[in-house]
Amino acid sequence: MNKLAEREDIILKAIVEEFVRAVVPVGSRTLTKKIPLDLSSATIRNVMSDLEDMGYLYQPHTSSGRVPTTAGFRYYVERLMQLKSLKDEEMESISTKVDDFKSDMIEMLKGTSKILSDRIQHACVLLAPGPGHLVLKHIGFVLLSRRKILVLLVGKSGLVQNRVFDHDEDINQDELDRISNYLNQEVVENKTIMETRKIIMKELRREKARYNRIVKKALNLGDKALKMSEAKIIVEGQSKILSQPEFAENLDKLKHVISSFEEKTTLLKLIDNTMSSEGLQITIGTENPLDEFKELSVISAGYRRSDSTIGKIGVVGPVRMDYGTIIPFVEFTAQLLSGKFEDN
Amino acid sequence: MNKLAEREDIILKAIVEEFVRAVVPVGSRTLTKKIPLDLSSATIRNVMSDLEDMGYLYQPHTSSGRVPTTAGFRYYVERLMQLKSLKDEEMESISTKVDDFKSDMIEMLKGTSKILSDRIQHACVLLAPGPGHLVLKHIGFVLLSRRKILVLLVGKSGLVQNRVFDHDEDINQDELDRISNYLNQEVVENKTIMETRKIIMKELRREKARYNRIVKKALNLGDKALKMSEAKIIVEGQSKILSQPEFAENLDKLKHVISSFEEKTTLLKLIDNTMSSEGLQITIGTENPLDEFKELSVISAGYRRSDSTIGKIGVVGPVRMDYGTIIPFVEFTAQLLSGKFEDN
DNA sequence: CTTTAGCACTCAGGTAGCTAGAGTGCTAAA
DNA sequence: TTTAGCACTCTAGCTACCTGAGTGCTAAAG
Numbered sequence: 001m002n003k004l005a006e007r008e009d010i011i012l013k014a015i016v017e018e019f020v021r022a023v024v025p026v027g028s029r030t031l032t033k034k035i036p037l038d039l040s041s042a043t044i045r046n047v048m049s050d051l052e053d054m055g056y057l058y059q060p061h062t063s064s065g066r067v068p069t070t071a072g073f074r075y076y077v078e079r080l081m082q083l084k085s086l087k088d089e090e091m092e093s094i095s096t097k098v099d100d101f102k103s104d105m106i107e108m109l110k111g112t113s114k115i116l117s118d119r120i121q122h123a124c125v126l127l128a129p130g131p132g133h134l135v136l137k138h139i140g141f142v143l144l145s146r147r148k149i150l151v152l153l154v155g156k157s158g159l160v161q162n163r164v165f166d167h168d169e170d171i172n173q174d175e176l177d178r179i180s181n182y183l184n185q186e187v188v189e190n191k192t193i194m195e196t197r198k199i200i201m202k203e204l205r206r207e208k209a210r211y212n213r214i215v216k217k218a219l220n221l222g223d224k225a226l227k228m229s230e231a232k233i234i235v236e237g238q239s240k241i242l243s244q245p246e247f248a249e250n251l252d253k254l255k256h257v258i259s260s261f262e263e264k265t266t267l268l269k270l271i272d273n274t275m276s277s278e279g280l281q282i283t284i285g286t287e288n289p290l291d292e293f294k295e296l297s298v299i300s301a302g303y304r305r306s307d308s309t310i311g312k313i314g315v316v317g318p319v320r321m322d323y324g325t326i327i328p329f330v331e332f333t334a335q336l337l338s339g340k341f342e343d344n
Numbered sequence: 345m346n347k348l349a350e351r352e353d354i355i356l357k358a359i360v361e362e363f364v365r366a367v368v369p370v371g372s373r374t375l376t377k378k379i380p381l382d383l384s385s386a387t388i389r390n391v392m393s394d395l396e397d398m399g400y401l402y403q404p405h406t407s408s409g410r411v412p413t414t415a416g417f418r419y420y421v422e423r424l425m426q427l428k429s430l431k432d433e434e435m436e437s438i439s440t441k442v443d444d445f446k447s448d449m450i451e452m453l454k455g456t457s458k459i460l461s462d463r464i465q466h467a468c469v470l471l472a473p474g475p476g477h478l479v480l481k482h483i484g485f486v487l488l489s490r491r492k493i494l495v496l497l498v499g500k501s502g503l504v505q506n507r508v509f510d511h512d513e514d515i516n517q518d519e520l521d522r523i524s525n526y527l528n529q530e531v532v533e534n535k536t537i538m539e540t541r542k543i544i545m546k547e548l549r550r551e552k553a554r555y556n557r558i559v560k561k562a563l564n565l566g567d568k569a570l571k572m573s574e575a576k577i578i579v580e581g582q583s584k585i586l587s588q589p590e591f592a593e594n595l596d597k598l599k600h601v602i603s604s605f606e607e608k609t610t611l612l613k614l615i616d617n618t619m620s621s622e623g624l625q626i627t628i629g630t631e632n633p634l635d636e637f638k639e640l641s642v643i644s645a646g647y648r649r650s651d652s653t654i655g656k657i658g659v660v661g662p663v664r665m666d667y668g669t670i671i672p673f674v675e676f677t678a679q680l681l682s683g684k685f686e687d688n
Numbered sequence: 689c690t691t692t693a694g695c696a697c698t699c700a701g702g703t704a705g706c707t708a709g710a711g712t713g714c715t716a717a718a
Numbered sequence: 719t720t721t722a723g724c725a726c727t728c729t730a731g732c733t734a735c736c737t738g739a740g741t742g743c744t745a746a747a748g
Contacts, residue, residue, distance in 0.1 A: 027740050040692050045741070063698040063740050138486040142498045150502050154486045158494050160506040162448060239602040242595075251592055258583040371711050384721050389712070407711045407727040 001075055004054075010035055011047050012056055013080040016068050020320050023245045025065030070285040073297075073319060077282055081324045086332055094119070095336055105129075105159035108340065110234050113313065116333050117237030120326050122317035123261065125300075127271050128232040129310040129341070131161055132194040139183050139225065141176040149176065151225035153193065157341075165224055179218040187222065197226045233267050244318045246295070253295065260292040270298065271312060278302045278309045280331060285319040297321055301334035305341040313337060345419055348398075354379055355391050356400055357424040360412050364664050367589045369409030414629040417641070417663060421626055425668045430676055438463070439680055449473075449503035452684070454578050457657065460677050461581030464670050466661030467605065469644075471615050472576040473654035473685065476538040478505060483527050483569065485520040493520065495569035497537065501684065509568055523562040531566065536649075541570045575655075577611050588662045590639070597639065604636040614642065615656065622646045622653045624675060629663040641665055645678035649685040657681060 004012065014035045018026045028041040028048060035044075048066055051057045056072035059065070068076065097115050101108040109128050117124035131153075138154040147170060153161040187199055200222045203215075238261045241247065247254040260266045270290055283298045299321070300314030313334050315326055348356065358379045362370045372385040372392060379388075392410055395401045400416035403409070412420065441459050445452040453472050461468035484496040491514065497505045531543055548563045582605045585591065591598040604610045613634055627642045643665070644658030657678050659670055 025740090029740075041740095042692055042694090042742095043690085046691090049742080059741085061699060062742095064700080065740065137488065140484055140486075140496070142482045142484075144481065144500075144502050148502070150498060150504070152484065152496055152498070152504065154488075154494055154496070156488070158488050158492070158508045160494070160496065160504065162504040164502045237606070239599070239606050242599045242602055248595060251586075251595075255583070255586045258586055262581065262583050369711090373711075385711090386713095386721055386723090387719085390720090393713080403712085405728060406713095408729080409711065 001071075001078065003079070004051075004075075007037065008047055008051060009080060010037060011044060012051055012068070012072060013076065015048075015051075015057065015066060016072060016076040016080070019068055020322055023320060025060055025067050027065035030065070070287060070319070073284045073323075074287070077284070077323050083328050084325050086328050091332060094332070098336055098340070105155070105157055106232065106234070109311075109337075110236065112333060112337065113234050113236035116313065116315065116329060117240060120315060120317075120329050121237075121240055121243070122315050122321065122326070123238045123240050124236045125267060125271065125298075125314045125316055126234040126236075127312040128234060129305070130231045132192060133305060133308075133310040134159060134161065134193050135305075136188045136191060136193060136196055139188050139222070140180050141221070141225075143171065143173045143176055146170055149221075151221075153225070156190070163225070167221070167224075175214075175217070178214060179221055182214060182218045183222050193226050197223065200226070231268075233264055233271065235261055235267065241317070246318050246320065256292055257296065266290070266292060270316075271300075271314070278304075280327065280334075282323070282327070295319060299323070299326055299330050301330050303334045303337035303341065305338070310341060311337070345415075345422065347423070348395075348419075351381065351383075352391055352395060353424060354381060355388060356395055356412070356416060357420065359392075359395075359401065359410060360416060360420040360424070363412055364666055367664060369404055369411050371409035374409070414631060414663070417628045417667075418631070421628070421667050427672050428669050430672050435676060438676070442680055442684070449499070449505070450576065450578070452503075453655075453681075454580065456677060456681060457578050457580035460657065460659065460673060461584060464659060464661075464673050465581075465587070466584050466659050466665065466670070467582045468580045469611060469615065469642075469658045469660055470578040470580075471656040471658075472578060473649070474575050476536065476541075476570075477649055477652070477654040477685070478503065478537050479649070480532045480535060480537060480540060483524055483532050483566070485524050485565070485569070487515065487517045487520055490514055493565075493569075497569070500534070507569070509571075511565070511568075519558075519561070522558055523565055526558060526562045527566050537570050541567065544570070577608055577615065579605055579611065582606075585661070590662050590664065600636060601640070610634070610636060614660075615644075615658070622648075624671065624678075626667070626671070639663060643667070643670055643674050645674050647678045647681035647685065649682070654685060655681070 011031065014031055015026045018030060018034055028044040031044050031048075032039065032041050048057060051072075052059065052066065056069060056075055057066040058069050060067060094115055098108070098112050101111045106128065109126055113124040113126045134153065134155040135157070136153060137156045138152075140152040140154070142150040142152070144150050144164065147167045148164060149167050149171070150162060150164050155161075187196055187203075191199070200219050204219045204223070238258060241257060241261075242254065247257070270288075270293060280299070280301045282300075285297060286294050288294055288296065288298065293316070295318065296316055297319045298314050298316050300312050302309035302312050304310060313330065315321075315330055317326075347353075355375065358375055359370045362374060362378055372388040375388050376383065376385050392401060395416070396403065396410065400413060400419055401410040402413050404411060438459055442452070442456050445455045450472065453470055457468040457470045478497060478499040479501075480497060481500045482496075482498040484498070486494040486496065488494050488508065491511045492508060493511050493515070494506060494508050499505070531540055531547075535543070544563050544566045548560075548567070582602060585601060585605075586598065591601070614632075614637060624643070624645045626644075629641060630638050632638055632640065632642065637660070639662065640660055641663045642658050642660050644656050646653035646656050648654060657674065659665075659674055661670075
């Protein structure tokens with residue numbers, strides 16, 4: 001994407017911003033009033049025509065104004081946009097609201113998504129930390145029936161995961177208690193599930209395990225218990241999409257998009273595709289490989305615990321979003337979440 | 345609601361069913377073909393006119409066919425409708441799907457709602473059992489930080505509930521373990537949370553508690569741990585509402601309804617209003633006291649553990665629903681859930 | 689070479705008028 | 719009591735027309 005002439009920059013910027021504001025194709029006359037340059041509409045028309053040739057604009061029909069293409073928005077986002085930094089009160093207000101949530105991690109993440117969604121009036125998608133990243137505080141077993149064992153994994157932050165599995169021999173609650181004691185004392189404390197599993201694997205290979213029945217059982221059971229389940233996706237404010245003027249007439253598209261949002265697997269793909277890398281990421285309209293989201297943009301940012309990205313938070317809205325305003329919000333929220341997951 | 349003449353019954357039934365099918369006002373000519381009687385359209389017109397006077401039908405405008413009113417649907421549901429009982433395969437298929445869910449109660453309920461919603465193509469609202477109804481198998485405490493305690497309540501069926509609360513004095517994990525041992529052995533086994541609480545209250549008043557520190561602490565903690573949290577509402581398939589033809593043109597109403605669905609408090613009211621009684625309940629259109637839902641009907645049924653209703657499952661859709669098909673589904677699903685919560 | 693004024697042209701969207709079709713209510717006869 | 723027949727009503731869809739915003743092109747001015 002080559003740098004354009006300065007005048008082209010100014011005009012493209014004005015077109016994008018005017019289009020974002022009014023959601024209607026922008027014409028040359030309107031622009032004469034919006035740009036700081038003193039040019040006639042005819043001149044602007046020439047520039048617009050150039051920009052169209054370069055692929056930054058397109059006309060819905062011959063005699064209409066221009067609308068930025070995906071490439072136009074992309075250029076705008078990379079070179080023209082000015083980020084509007086958040087006001088201190090704004091940050092303050094968000095972070096106190098987030099602090100108000102109780103200790104259940106999922107509730108906190110849902111709440112945070114809702115806050116973000118309400119602030120910027122677009123849908124919000126959040127990928128919760130995979131269970132592998134849970135920092136364990138405690139592991140417990142409850143015998144439900146002769147060979148059915150419930151495992152409880154309690155995270156440092158108070159998050160609980162649980163799951164039932166079948167054991168291949170009879171076992172009683174006392175034994176389970178001894179096993180969980182062993183695991184809690186020897187293995188678990190302050191490591192993530194992934195780390196814990198690695199340790200267990202290693203231990204299993206060591207001599208000692210072969211000779212101590214309880215240890216061996218504990219490790220085997222621990223291994224089974226920590227097998228990971230899939231990541232969780234949270235969506236808030238989907239109905240915000242209904243309010244977007246571009247969907248007001250096209251009910252079919254709307255339906256399609258909304259039901260995609262209900263389909264967790266589609267969302268998972270969306271996140272795989274657009275949220276895979278770390279840091280801030282912006283996917284605009286047709287850049288999105290999923291058909292359902294070709295008319296939407298996704299702005300997302302990862303949040304982290306110590307050095308690794310453990311989840312993502314993103315905003316999904318029409319291509320015509322106010323990128324300059326929304327990006328700082330998304331970044332701030334991601335930072336806020338990182339802070340929540342920091343060990344302290 | 346008085347019984348109508350037989351011919352009126354037949355015609356009203358045909359009108360309701362034809363309207364449900366075609367979602368368009370029903371005219372007299374159409375009816376001549378749909379009813380088993382050999383009557384001319386003029387005669388039918390007279391009957392329709394009578395039915396309109398009685399308030400069962402109305403005309404959107406003078407030269408259009410008739411549409412059933414709320415009263416018309418009500419009469420239909422109470423006297424005319426034939427329930428289509430579920431096929432065995434259908435029941436089989438639903439119940440195996442529900443069985444597939446893992447032990448987390450909320451996940452199971454969500455999944456069940458989704459299955460129901462997909463089968464009947466309408467939104468589904470579910471009120472999860474208040475935590476007081478869980479039959480306890482095990483209670484556990486994990487110390488998260490000095491005064492923050494996580495309580496784990498494991499139900500007999502493997503359902504887990506957890507919650508964090510603050511304790512007013514320092515405590516350590518050993519002590520917590522002793523406390524949970526005491527509670528597990530002396531109090532918990534095979535009683536619901538509510539029952540357990542009652543027992544604890546009684547114990548606390550007895551002499552013994554005053555002299556044994558651990559027992560006292562245990563009872564106090566148990567009391568705190570079992571304080572009930574608010575009921576949880578689950579919504580699945582809201583987007584099904586988008587596909588309803590009656591909303592296709594009226595985007596504003598649609599928006600209103602959809603955002604009401606996102607607002608948990610509104611839903612709570614809906615459930616208070618329409619799901620309060622036990623057994624099957626049907627609320628049609630304007631019978632609903634909430635403005636947002638005046639154009640929707642709710643079919644709901646309670647599910648129970650032993651003798652008390654512990655939650656509700658309901659379908660929310662346009663007034664023009666296929667009541668005869670949907671009601672058996674809702675009833676069956678509620679029974680299925682009751683089964684899940686039964687002690688066995 | 690760049691800019692601009694001017695003009696012819698295009699197209700969406702709104703309005704008005706017309707028609708067809710579905711449906712009604714009423715009346716008079718069977 | 720039922721029905722055939724007829725006049726009437728209203729919606730939905732179609733066409734024609736007009737307006738206004740916007741364009742592209744050309745030729746003249748800077």
